[in-house]
Amino acid sequence: MLETQLSTLLDDAPSGVVETLDLVSGFDEGLVSGFARLGEERAAALTALAGAMAATPLADRVAAAAEKIAGGSVTEEHLSVLAGARIALLGAVHDALLARLDTALRRTRATWPQPPTPNRTTSAGNLFSGCRSWLTELAIAGWRGVDHDLISSSDQVLQALLADPALRRLAVLTDGLATELHAGSPIGTMERLPVRRWADLWTRALLLSQAGAGTDDAQAAERVSGRLLILGVDVHEHSTAVQIQVHGVLESAGDSPSRLVRTSVAAAKVDTIVGPALWRLLANYPVLLGALAERRSLEITDLPLLDSGDLVWQDDRAKAGDPADPFVTARVQLADAVAPAVPPLNRHPVGIAEPVLVEGYTATSSDEHSTVTFAFGNVTIPVAVDRLPSCGPLTPQLVAASSACVGLLRWDGGSWSLQPLVVQATVKRKPVVSYTGDWAMGPTDPKVAKAEAKAGDAVAVLRERAGRLLRK
Amino acid sequence: MADGRLQGVVSSGSDIERVYVSSFAAGTHNFNCSTNNNRPCGGAHGYTCKHLDLLLDEAIVQYGADRVARYLRVEVDGEVTSARDLLRHMNGTNERMPAAIVFSRFLRHLSYLELPVVTEPVPELHWFPAMGAAR
Numbered sequence: 001m002l003e004t005q006l007s008t009l010l011d012d013a014p015s016g017v018v019e020t021l022d023l024v025s026g027f028d029e030g031l032v033s034g035f036a037r038l039g040e041e042r043a044a045a046l047t048a049l050a051g052a053m054a055a056t057p058l059a060d061r062v063a064a065a066a067e068k069i070a071g072g073s074v075t076e077e078h079l080s081v082l083a084g085a086r087i088a089l090l091g092a093v094h095d096a097l098l099a100r101l102d103t104a105l106r107r108t109r110a111t112w113p114q115p116p117t118p119n120r121t122t123s124a125g126n127l128f129s130g131c132r133s134w135l136t137e138l139a140i141a142g143w144r145g146v147d148h149d150l151i152s153s154s155d156q157v158l159q160a161l162l163a164d165p166a167l168r169r170l171a172v173l174t175d176g177l178a179t180e181l182h183a184g185s186p187i188g189t190m191e192r193l194p195v196r197r198w199a200d201l202w203t204r205a206l207l208l209s210q211a212g213a214g215t216d217d218a219q220a221a222e223r224v225s226g227r228l229l230i231l232g233v234d235v236h237e238h239s240t241a242v243q244i245q246v247h248g249v250l251e252s253a254g255d256s257p258s259r260l261v262r263t264s265v266a267a268a269k270v271d272t273i274v275g276p277a278l279w280r281l282l283a284n285y286p287v288l289l290g291a292l293a294e295r296r297s298l299e300i301t302d303l304p305l306l307d308s309g310d311l312v313w314q315d316d317r318a319k320a321g322d323p324a325d326p327f328v329t330a331r332v333q334l335a336d337a338v339a340p341a342v343p344p345l346n347r348h349p350v351g352i353a354e355p356v357l358v359e360g361y362t363a364t365s366s367d368e369h370s371t372v373t374f375a376f377g378n379v380t381i382p383v384a385v386d387r388l389p390s391c392g393p394l395t396p397q398l399v400a401a402s403s404a405c406v407g408l409l410r411w412d413g414g415s416w417s418l419q420p421l422v423v424q425a426t427v428k429r430k431p432v433v434s435y436t437g438d439w440a441m442g443p444t445d446p447k448v449a450k451a452e453a454k455a456g457d458a459v460a461v462l463r464e465r466a467g468r469l470l471r472k
Numbered sequence: 473m474a475d476g477r478l479q480g481v482v483s484s485g486s487d488i489e490r491v492y493v494s495s496f497a498a499g500t501h502n503f504n505c506s507t508n509n510n511r512p513c514g515g516a517h518g519y520t521c522k523h524l525d526l527l528l529d530e531a532i533v534q535y536g537a538d539r540v541a542r543y544l545r546v547e548v549d550g551e552v553t554s555a556r557d558l559l560r561h562m563n564g565t566n567e568r569m570p571a572a573i574v575f576s577r578f579l580r581h582l583s584y585l586e587l588p589v590v591t592e593p594v595p596e597l598h599w600f601p602a603m604g605a606a607r
Contacts (some may be wrong), residue, residue, distance in 0.1 A: 163587075165587075172596060176596075176599070176600055201599060235602035236598060237600060237603050242602070264590075264594065266590050269585070270582070270585065272534055281589070306593070308593065313591040353598065389602030460529050465481075469579060
């Protein structure tokens with residue numbers, strides 16, 4: 001990415017973004033004190049939200065729902081309509097930001113197929129309605145009025161959601177929200193609430209628990225074969241879930257242009273499994289993990305590729321290829337690879353994670369590397385060092401000593417940042433390349449490996465205990 | 473660390489089928505150790521048994537001694553690195569506590585490890601970035 005591209009990206013926010021987010025904040029404040037006790041100001045915020053929807057097909061329903069809720073009739077149906085309006089606003093913000101990014105990077109993006117691939121139908125009606133009623137209870141009470149009992153009342157539904165792999169999206173989301181609420185309790189006395197964040201999680205959960213939402217149909221998806229060149233790996237984690245998301249470029253057989261793709265593997269876990277041990281949860285995917293650790297490309301055959309650009313990974317349909325340097329892949333392929341469309345429900349600024357190559361910058365850091373920025377001439381971009389995972393060797397120090405980086409452009413809290421996936425740095429006058437997937441087959445740093453060996457294999461121990469105790 | 477207790481399930485040293493539920497209460501530092509069927513541990517009479525010691529040791533490995541001391545409200549002077557250091561500043565006595573709640577919580581916890589891995593994307597996890605190397 002060049003200085004000019006970056007300055008196009010970082011120029012003032014696209015018009016309307018600030019105003020739109022204000023409308024969203026108005027709704028979010030309603031969730032803080034609860035919709036059961038809606039003051040005049042909060043009611044006005046709902047009317048404003050409805051006003052913003054006036055020119056859309058949702059107009060009448062949102063206006064009616066806002067009026068009913070302001071009048072004291074806080075039902076699941078009305079809340080779902082408002083959640084739909086909120087997500088539509090954030091979808092518009094997402095689209096404006098992504099369009100800006102595509103313009104700046106001159107990135108070609110596929111269009112979302114119309115009509116979309118039909119969703120797999122699930123028989124989860126009861127679970128969905130259980131989840132919706134819990135979310136309704138939360139909205140009525142408001143974050144300030146939520147107590148342990150109300151949070152725990154989701155336990156049963158949550159267990160059932162987790163048991164069905166097809167419902168994992170809703171399950172890990174609800175679990176993550178419930179855990180944060182527990183950790184914050186008593187929320188009534190919490191100093192600062194993550195207002196936007198909790199409203200985001202609540203909204204997405206409410207929409208995912210509508211029939212037909214959020215299930216991809218891998219059966220109906222396009223099948224692809226070819227060479228997958230890995231750019232880097234992003235790690236997501238909360239206390240009971242971890243997901244690795246590999247970003248790469250897919251060269252298909254034939255003349256079709258290369259495509260930017262992702263592939264993900266997500267495991268459930270317990271909060272005591274952290275750091276390099278996380279990889280052990282994914283040990284059933286040795287081909288993928290091996291390619292990450294050895295920095296190789298992958299030859300894949302007939303893997304489903306969802307319209308969202310996600311390869312549905314199957315380890316037995318892949319084999320390790322030649323060594324491939326992520327920097328070479330980025331230099332040669334990133335400019336021309338076609339980026340995937342974003343599915344309607346996923347259109348939210350938090351989901352923006354676009355791979356880019358940056359080099360020729362000056363890295364500066366302060367507060368013992370807790371903030372790092374990259375400067376390109378007169379333009380600077382903050383580096384999201386807080387997103388560096390503990391399961392890899394990449395540290396803020398290394399990032400601060402780097403001269404080239406493949407990373408993900410993200411947008412959070414009103415500004416862009418760069419999340420490093422791979423860096424080229426100079427350590428003790430020697431060049432090193434370090435990336436988040438280096439420890440996929442175990443830590444390569446002898447000190448860390450020793451600490452790992454000393455701590456023992458928590459995954460194996462807990463699994464053995466699970467096997468023995470759960471089947472009594 | 474939950475419900476005002478540091479609590480855990482410790483495997484028996486002699487019988488692989490048996491586990492002990494061990495806990496320390498925050499503030500009072502009263503402790504309890506019994507099997508998951510509420511049979512009291514043979515070793516915990518007035519002073520802590522090896523299961524309780526193991527629990528503290530493991531908690532220190534997991535959360536760090538400072539956090540454990542803070543949670544249990546143990547007032548320490550100087551450096552704390554082991555269960556022994558903490559126990560020197562704690563004078564709880566044996567107190568019956570229900571093992572069933574702790575044990576079922578533990579089983580629920582373990583059941584996460586039996587869930588199948590999924591390879592369909594979970595875009596919602598973008599809200600949950602990895603728990604930092606910088607921590």
